[in-house]
Amino acid sequence: MLSIRNLSAAIGTTHILNGVDLQINAGEVHAIMGPNGAGKSTLGQVLAGREGYTVTGEVTYDGANLLALTPEARAAAGLFLAFQYPVEIPGVGNMYFLRTAVNAVRLARGLPEYGAIDFLALAKEQMARLDMDPALLSRSVNAGFSGGEKKRNEILQMSMIEPRFAILDETDSGLDIDALRVVAKGVQALRSPDRAMLIITHYPRLLEYVVPDQVHVLSGGRIIRSGDSDLARELETDGYGPTFAGHARAPSASAPLNAVTTP
């Protein structure tokens, strides 16, 4: 479904991604873990179409060149990024924003648009599942929302837009254990054989609820290690270790990876 080959990204002369290779098939959930500054969020942003990066390499999504598409065309094609820091937009009503977004994507997929009343009912139903205060619909987008409310609002958008490929960028950070369960339930509900997900996370906590098919460790802008869900537990026990930290500092260094593949 999504195939990343030798993807690099830089801002000016600062190299952030240094040749990422990743293959994610339909029905799979992959997790990207790694220390701060490893390039995890950049990967999400570049896949979603953020401008300002110098990007090289290849990303094909359903056989098409993803990097050639505008952010809105990527969304229309089924890509969704849940932001690590959802943007506050004072003056734009959350309800209006949500309906505009959902209908724009539905229109692009040849589906009928939702009317205001149907949409409201649907939104309220989803919000109840996410244990969200319906009053958040009548506020401005994310404006004055607590950290947890912002993250839930991302999952609400995701549930309503129904993407085929979702990237969750540290959706679990800053959530207490109850909120984490609710968010995980929302993510889990979207899991299906024709969808795929990439979960970017700092901590393995979320991965106890949404068990990934594969876990990758990103360090120094490259994937230095991949494994199954056991890898996440292992990282929790042992941390990323000095070698990983070393990679973060010196991305071009060719450290012996096998030194840390087995404990």
Added chain:
Amino acid sequence: MITTSPLLERLVPDDTALLGERSSAPGAEAWLETIGLPTARDEAWKYTPIDKILAATFDPVSKPTPDAVDLAMLNELAGDHRGPRLVFINGFFAPELSRNAMVNAGVNCCNEAALTIKPSGPYVATAADRTRFDGFQALNQIAGRDGAVVLVDRDTHVREPIHVVYLSVPGARPAATHPRTLLRAATSSEVTLIETYAGFDGPGLTNAATTIVVEPGAVVTHYKVQAEGAGATHLAHTNIRQACGSSVRSCSFMLGAGIARNAVDVVLGGNDATVELDGLYLPNVTQRHDNVITVEHAASACTSRQQFKGVIDDHARGSFSGRIIVQPGTTATDAAQTSRSLLLKPTAEADTRPWLEIFAEDVKCTHGAAVGRLDSEALFYLRTRGISEHDARTLLIQAFIAGMTEAVQPMMLRSHLDAAIATKRSSGTPPLSTEGSA
């Protein structure tokens, strides 16, 4: 200084019969002869291309044919806000398009020429009692023909908004009109006045003067909508004089004209008076929209608020000059001013100039100005949700200006404004006729 005689010859109609019985310009002519029209060096005219305005030649206006504007056109250009409506075309009262039968008792609402009893008291600002008088206001008094007069009696609450419409129907050559509006709200009265300046495209000058006299405890809501044709030059002065305990909210919406300057001059002359001035200006293409605001705290315990927002596109320029004067001997003044502008293109330009003159000590005075571009983070966020770049920009611009129209009452005016703003934003301003675009 500009020698005014040739200009006067061009602007003042030779047909003195048209001037009627107006005797309200004491000293204006002498003032104009000695002091003249503003120049580019005049601080208050810093941002307005005065040389360009004065370089144009204007014919005296001719009375338009009765079928120049019909009711449907009028409603489309100016909106229909129900209630009484006084309509002027090229400065001439148009009774067939007007509607002043619905005014309740205690309100005198008519064109100035039809006024049988001249109101007593300070109902027209003159050169003598003003320090911020200028040549264009003098010119308005000398060359103006007719205008709207709204006199609200003591304790009278006028439920329906009173709508005054000045339409420009340009002829073959550029013409100048000098519309005048007077609103006097007597003690403890309450009234809403809507002024609309609109017209068909074509070159012309509108030199408007509005006087609002607010007596003790009166409450006035005032809207000024400027939606003139792209070839027009619009110069307007609104003078607001407030007595003790009075309250005024005045909102300006600038949409049209090639060059527009909106001056508002408030004197808080009695204790405990409150004024709120809001302004929204949306110049695009090569439009120039200037706001020149003065609020003078001449009495104690008065509150003033200024909130201006500009959205400036293409090669347009917008400016806000906000002057606050606090006179000596006053106490407990509370004055605030904010100016925010959004530049949509690198070629757009915004100027902001706060200008505070505080001669008293017991003063709370704040001012803030911000000039910025659309938030790129917010744009990206919206686009990742499938919203096109165009729609995302529109959403963010709407969000920026939303607060300005949300408070507008009556609802009919708000809808009309929202529609006019949306039309302007979606289509852009039609090319200026003076640019001779192919």
